[in-house]
Amino acid sequence: MEVQMKDVTMQFNNITAVDRMNVTIEDGELVSMLGPSGCGKSTTLFMLAGLYKPTAGEIFFGDRLVNKIEPEHREIGMVFQNYALYPHLSVLKNIMFPLKMRKVSKGEAEELAREMAKLVQIDHLLDRKPGQLSGGQQQRVAIARALVKKPKILLLDEPLSNLDARLRLEMREEIRRIQQEVKITTIFVTHDQEEAMSISDKILLMKDGKFQQFCPPQEMYDHPENEFVASFLGSPPINLFPASLMDNLKDVSISGTNDVITLSSPLKEGMDPARQVTLGIRPEDFYIETDEKKQGILGKTIMVERIGRDNLLNVEVQNKTVRAIVSPDLRIERGDVVKLGILPERAHLFAVHTGENLLDSKLR
Amino acid sequence: MQREALSKGFVYTLLIIGGLLMILPFVWMISTSLKAPNEVMIMPPKWIPDIFHWDNYVTAWTMAPFARYTLNSLVVVIASTIGELITTILAAYAFSRINFYGRDIAFAVLLGTMMVPGEVLLIPNFVTLANLGWIDQYEALIIPWLASIFSIFLLRQFFLSIPKELSFAAKIDGCSDFRFLWSIMVPLAKPALITIALLKAIGSWNAFLWPLIVTSSENMRTLPVGLTSFSTDAGTMYELLMAASTMIILPMIILYIILQKYIIEGVARAGIKG
Ligand SMILES: Nc1ncnc2c1ncn2[C@@H]1O[C@H](COP(=O)(O)OP(=O)(O)OP(=O)(O)O)[C@@H](O)[C@H]1O
């Protein structure tokens, strides 16, 4: 089912947890909600679930306005960060619980619950109590319980945060598999950007209750709307240089150096020129420039580290460390002065005050 | 290693002494209950009577209408325990889970009343009950004891330790407030509830002052009040009093032994979550 938020706002006393959220999530999409701690992810989810009533704005499921509809009538399934299984009930009873509340006959409920348990591969654990399960198994029970009533929307609040790295990897594949198997609109809260990048159709990035960007992961990575989005995604993070835009609106001079970079993408229309800017370059968008005449950023190598097939260089520019991931074909030693070239169309330019991306780099 | 053994030995010695001190009055009670009247007060005290007077128990039981007292005690204990459980569960749920106007102030006021010594309330309560015309009836023995702030506080703390996501999950699953309370919170709180019920039952079974004040007829007396039958103008018949006391205490000890594993669990859990 399609989910639409129109100017949705949630206010607690004097804290605005969510500020005028406008997003439309299409039917069958898996959307990751991403952002730093306290940015309003859980609050947004609780509003979609109907557990919190928004202070302002409208929420639509399909074309039905659901603001006044109670959680049990919203046809949602939810998995909580701490799973929230009923501790005194067996796994089977936990999964049957939503059906029992809907007065489904016992036999039928049990059959459906067993079916769902099989889907999440816990059908051998049905008689145990939640306390006797591992974190990953509990989570699957929680997913089964959320799915058993055949909801139209699945809400997952940091379901993987308590798991160890390997189990996490396994479980997120699992969630993706189940989601595609039952083709259900899914909203998945996480603050792990790598997790969001790997499983979602789209990412919804938030900061301080404010919506930042909503688009497919790769697009968000390549075309961040603002400096925050650019620096939130990517590891090692994007390199940021204070710089100024020159009068021709094509050249950027990096503050404190003689280095000038000519932009290969045009500025957005209607930008007012000659302003202080921040130049952003991702580590993997650098290469080692050997041609004397070409542009680049000069710096002294302070560390060389082999990571997989590439080399990670730490280069000192203006007393700041710039990280570059470059091909190891060219031998570089600690202490070498290198010129870091920038791959075409890979530079990002942000306004200093608003953080807004100034380049019109979208491939339309 | 040796120091550890030594300190362990010390702790055990201390605990054994403590245990003996606790059990001493009970041993003395049973010992006295088996004595002949002339053995009770002699010096030096005699721990083991020459002849075991088991007949004291029969005499004690038949001297006063103990069957009636037992019935009264049972009615009062059962009714006030069940009543207190109901009020406690409902109040603790409201104070921990429902957001209503003035909730925290109301709770603070309730806690404040715990500072008022019970004796102060004897007379106002008596007057109130007299005006209601309940004196010397079951109402007077039961109704003032149907709620306990302490129990509400205990259970509320327990309820607060249950994550709110559990109620969110239940709400999404289509569970009403009442249903959630009954089929999820109450089963989870079983150890706390058993502790509360047991403390209440023991307190109510042993209650003396209040039943003495609000009952006047033989028919409404409870067991502890019934014990006064052994004190007459001619003096107190200690051996019979002790025999009756032993009989009265026995059911509570049995109840405690049956339920003690829950009590310990309840207290231990309260400690961890504290
Ligand atoms: N019930 C509440 N009462 C008051 N303030 C709240 C309440 N719930 C959340 N907040 C505040 O709203 C803001 C957003 O909280 P929220 O739980 O949605 O963050 P989050 O993005 O889920 O964070 P995290 O990643 O740490 O889970 C925070 O500043 C938080 O303190």
Ligand SMILES: [Mg+2]
């Ligand atoms: Mg959260």
